[in-house]
Each structure stands twice: as C-alpha cells, then as structure tokens.
Amino acid sequence: MYSFLVDCLYDYANVAVLGLFAGCVWYAWQTVFGPKTAPWFSLAQQLTTPRILFGDWLSGRRLSIGSWLFTLAAVVYQFEIFFANSLYRYRIPWLFDYGTMVLDHILALCLLGKILLCTRYDGRQLAVAFGTLFVIRWVFMNNHEKWMLLALLFALAAKDVPLRRALKAVFTVGAASVAVVAVSSLLGVINTVQELGTGRYRNSFGYGWYNFFGACLLGLAVMYVCLRGIKRLKWFDFALLAAVTLLCNFGPDSRAATMCLCVLMVAALVVRIWPVVLRPLPVRILLAAAPVLAFAASMILAFLWNPDNPVLAMLDRLLSTRISLGWEALQTMPFAIAGQMPADGMLVDNAYLHYWLVAGPVASALIWGGFALLVWRLLKQGHATEAICCLVMICHGTMEGHVIWACVNVTIWLLCGVIFWPERQPSFSCAEETKKGKIHSKGAVTL
Template identity: 75%
Template structure:
C-alpha cells in the first residue's frame, strides 16, 4: 500500500488492464445474449453497437461527466509538469514531495473513470483498446517509462471528448505556470541553472535543465497554433513565434527547439500561402511516412556511425552528439523485445532510438505506426494545423524524447482517432465548439 501511495501508476495500470478485460467479457456477453433471429449472421452488426461498459446505469450522468474528467486530468497534469516539476520543488519541497503524489492519483483516477465507466465502445474499439493497453502495460512493467503509459491513457480517455475545449484550458494553465516559474527565477525567488557552454550563455529560467524549458516553450507554441488554426493566423502570430524562436535561441539555447520553431514557422507560412500544398497524394504519403523514415534514418546513422567519416562527424556535431550516443546505446544495451530499464550511463536523446532500446520493437512499432496513421488521418480530414504540429514534434523526437509527453505534445490526444478509428478524425478545429457540455447531458447546437 505504501508503494502504491508513493508511485501509483503501476497499480492503476493493472487496474486499467483488468477493467478493460472485464469490459470485453461483459460486452461479449451482452452481444451474445441479445435475441437474434439469425445470430451468426447478425453478430457483425451487434458488434458495431456502442455501449457504456457494465450497463447503462446513470447513463446520462456518466456521459455528461466524461469530458470533464478528461479536461480536469489534462489541466492538472499540465500544472504538475510545468509548475510543480520546476525548481519550485527546492523552494517548496512539501509541494513536490506530497503534492506530486496527490496530483498523480487525481490525474490517473480521472482518466481511469473516463476510460472504464464514461466511454461508449463498440466491439472492435474495445478489443483494440485492450490489446494495445495490454502490450504497453507489459512493456511499462519492464522499462518503467511512465511517459509512454500516461500517453496511452490520455489517448484512450480522449475518445468522444471535445478536445478544443480541453486545450483552451490547458494552454493558459501551461502558459501561466511557465510564466510564473520564469519570472520567479529572474526575480531570485527560485534558483535557476546557468552555464557558459560552447561560448554561449544558457539559462534554464527556473527549470532543472535548459532543454526542458525549451520543450515547454515549444509545447505552448504548438498549443496556440492548434487553437488558432492555419486559416486564422495573422502577421502578429508569426511575429510572436519569431520572438519566441529568438528568445529560445539566446535564453535556454535549446538547439532542438529552436530548429523546430523555425520549421514550424516555415511550414505554417507555406500552408498559409499555399493551402493546397498538402492535398496531392504523393505529399500526403511522404508526410505519413515521416515517423517511419525518421526511425529508419536514426537507426541507420547510429548503426553506421564511424568517427573517421567526416560527414557523419559533422552531422554528429550538428545534432549535439546524438548519433554517437545512439550508437553507444544500441551497442552497449542488450536487445529486449518487451522492454528494459535504461542503463545508468545510457544518454540517448533520440526518441526513435530510445524507445527501440527501452520499449522494444513491438512497442516501437505501435508508437511510430500510430503516428504515421495519425498523420494520414489528419491530412485526409484537412486538419492542417494539427498535422503541422504533429510533424514538428516528430522532428523534435530526433533530438529529444518529449514526443510521448502528453503535456508537451497534445497531438498525443489525437491518437484516439487511430486507436478507435471513428468516421471523423478528432482535432482541435473551431467547429468542435458547437458541442455544449453540461451535467444534464450533451446537446448539439
């Protein structure tokens, strides 16, 4: 019990698997026990019926509560990672020691109640959710990578949620948290990390590392783009992104984030000026294959690493030794099909290589195939802002591992469209505001 209170995710992961397993059995029983004139011919139609798990008791209340459970979990998670996880943990140790435990329980409980009691599934969706959760939970017990497990829980819980409404709360929570932490570090209220490295001054602005602060800035930029949408971007939006890029380059000096912000601005300018650039099938196929190509390139460069090769040496310097560190990680860590704990000296910041080593090939395939299918669905639905932001985070994954942090990469929420494959891919577009939520039910305006 003591270990569960301190580190609750392991127990809740088991509960999630057990709950979905019982849900599958309950759904199968409900499907087979219904009177049918020709049961075996009608079984396919019965499996397409969406049902709340374990019966329809308090159905309207559960359906109305569902979005709020996700929204609360997302906002609390954002506050925990962006504020509590800053160097305020040294200033307010009780907040980090006890607050983090309480917030973890609150976040995961909200997600579990949403997944197990407040979501409608058909037979295919329920089976897909259980199978993916079973695999990721198995890997999680071996590698202890909580970010991957939390990403899956958020993706599962995002089903049938107005995600734009959730993002409209998460963005100000994140921006306010980052602003308070940064200003507190400048005012001397909390400590900061500073150094003069590679001839340039770096400042973490109240966080434990420069690249973490940079990742927070990139996350806020992507959230704002998803809310604004490509069509509504004005000159001042690009100006703010340019200012943020310059600040990131000369403040935390986070090279990965600076490059990704430049890529974000360039991609947004292209699709803003030329809206039809993403419509041709070859373009959509190329972007869909982006995570798979990035994985292949990361693996190929790492396996082919040779310090005597001037081109590889130059690339390694450009990527801050990510290639040589990736080679070291692959060659020194054993191959584990179901995941393993990272080595004490393993410094692999490339997410494609990192998850291959610690999560294994099966989980890696689920991750990158999931993002590839997500890119295809986003482009097919014309969700341009979401597609651009997802592509930027996939590029960021070549130098950092924040791609599966559900608080950093909100396109993780959109993976619910890949897991459950609804007719329409969820997104953050403004039309989602047509759904009004209240505790008496969901009313479509």
C-alpha cells in the same frame, strides 16, 4: 501500501488492463445474451453497437462527466510537469514531495474513470483498446517508462471529448506556469541553472535543465497554433512565434526546440499562403511516412557512426552528439523484445532509438505506426494545422524524448482517432468543438 501511495501508476495500470478486460467480457455477454435492439440483428451488427461499459445507468450524465474528467486530468498533468517539476520544488518542498503524489492519484483516477465508466465502445474499438493497453502495460512493467503509458491512457481517454475545450484549459495552465516560473527565476524567488559552455550563455529560467524549458516553449507554441488554426494566423501570431523562438535560442539555447520552432513557423507560413500544397497524394504519403522515416534514419545513422567520416561528424555536431550517443547505446544495450530498464549512464535523447532500446520493437511499431496513421488521417480529412504540429513534434523526437509526453505534445490526444478509427478524425478546430457540443447536448456521443 506505501509503494502504492508513492508510485501509484503500476497498480493503476493493472486496474486499467483488468477493467478493460472485464469490459470486453461484459460486452461479449451483452452481445450474445443481452437484449437485442432487433431480433434479426446479426452478430456483426451487434458487435458494431456502441455501448457504455457495465450498463446504461446514468449514461447521459456519465458521458458528460467523462469530458470533464479528461480535462481535469490534462490540467493536473500540465500543472505537475510545468510548475511542480520546476525548481519551485526546492522553494516549496512539500509540493514536490507530497503534492505531486496527490496529483498523480487524481490524474490516474480521472483517466481510469473516463476510460472505464464514461465512454462508449463498439466491439472492435474495445478489443483494439484492450490489446494496445495490454502490450504497453507489459512493456511498462519492464522499463518503468511512465511517459509512454500516460500517453496511451490520454489517447484512450480522449474518445468522445471536446478536445478544443480541454486544450484551452491546458494551454492556460501551461502558459501561466511557465510565466510564473520564468519570472520567479529572474526575480530571484527561485534558483535557475546557468552556464557559459560553448561560448554561449544558457539559462534554464527556473527549470532543472535547459532543454526542458525549450520543450515547454515548443509545446506551448504547438498548443497556440492548434487553437488559432493556420488559416487564421495573422502577422502578430507569427511575430509572437518568432519572439518565442528567439527566447528559446538565446535563453536556454535549446537547439532542438529552436529548430522545431523555426520549422513550425515556416511550415505554417507555407500552408497559410499555399494551402493546396498538402493536397497531392504523394505529399500526403511522404508526410505520413515521416515517423517511420525518422526512425529508419535514426537507426541507420547510429549503426553507421564513424567519427572519421566528415559528413557523420558534421551531422553529429548539428544534432548535439545524438548520433554518437545512439551508437554507444546500441553497442552496450542488449536487444529486448518486450522492453527493459535503461543501463546505468545510458543517455539517448533520440526518442526513436530510446524507445527501440527500452520498449522493444512491438511497442516501437505501435508508437510510430500510430503517429504515421494519425498524420495520414489528419491530412486526408483536411486538418492541416494538427498535421503540421504533429510533424513538428515528430522532428523534435530526433533530438529529444518529449514527443511522447502528452503534456508537451498534445497531438497525442488525437491518437484516439487511430485507436478507435471513427469516421471523423477528432481535431482541435472550432468546427469540431461546435459539433461535439451539439452531440453532447443530445446526450449521445459515439465515435
């Protein structure tokens, strides 16, 4: 009981897997023995009938509650990581010691309630959701990588949710949390981490590490661009992004976040001025292949690492020793097809190498293949803003692991479009929110 209270995600992961398995059994029973919409329906037609799991009781109300459960889970997750995980944990120790335990239970229960009781699935969607969750849960039990499991739970729970409304709430909580923590560190209310290492001053602004503060700034910038939309960006939006970039560069000196903020600004400006640049098929194919190319490049550079090679040495310095650290980890960590705990002292900030080592090839294929399909769907359906933001986070993954944190990389929510493969890819656009609102008002939501 104590272990459940302190670290509940393991047990909730089992509940999620068993719940979706029970949902598959229930759906199969309803398909074969349940009442038919029409007596001449074929089995294939029955399997494409969306059903809310375990009966239609209070179906309209359950679907409406499900959207709020997702939003509450996202807000709780945001507050826990962006505020409770700051150095306020020493100023308010009970918040970190006991409050985060309560928040973990609320987060997990909201996600489970949304996935198991407040979502419609057809047969294919339910089978894919169960299979994906089963694999990731199996890997999670071997490596205890909670970010990966939570990312999948958020992607599953995002089905049929007005994502823009949820993003507004998350951005508000995240921005307020970062502002309070940063100002508190400047006023001396909480401590901060500072150093003058390589001739440059670094300040974590109230967080436990410099790069984490940089990831928070990058995550907020991505959220802001998703809410504004590239087509609506004005000069003051770019000025704000530039100010955040300068803060990231001269404050925490987070190289990965700073470079990705620059990429975000440049890419947004190019698409804003020249929107047709993303329409040619070769461009869309190349951008959709970015996660796979980033994975391949990370592996090849790590295997080829040689400190005497001037090109590799220069790249290693540019990437803050990510290549040499990856090579060292590949030499010391054994290959594990279903994941493993990281070795003591293993430091691999490159997300592609990290998940290859601790999650194995199957989970790695699901993660990066999922992102590749997401970028393809976003570009194909004209969601340039979300595609650019997703690609920026994919670039960030070459130096940090926050690409898989659903509280930093909110494009993870959009993976519900890959898992469930609806005709219309979910996005954060205003038009998408309007359509969702109209659908919810009619009491029937299906992807």
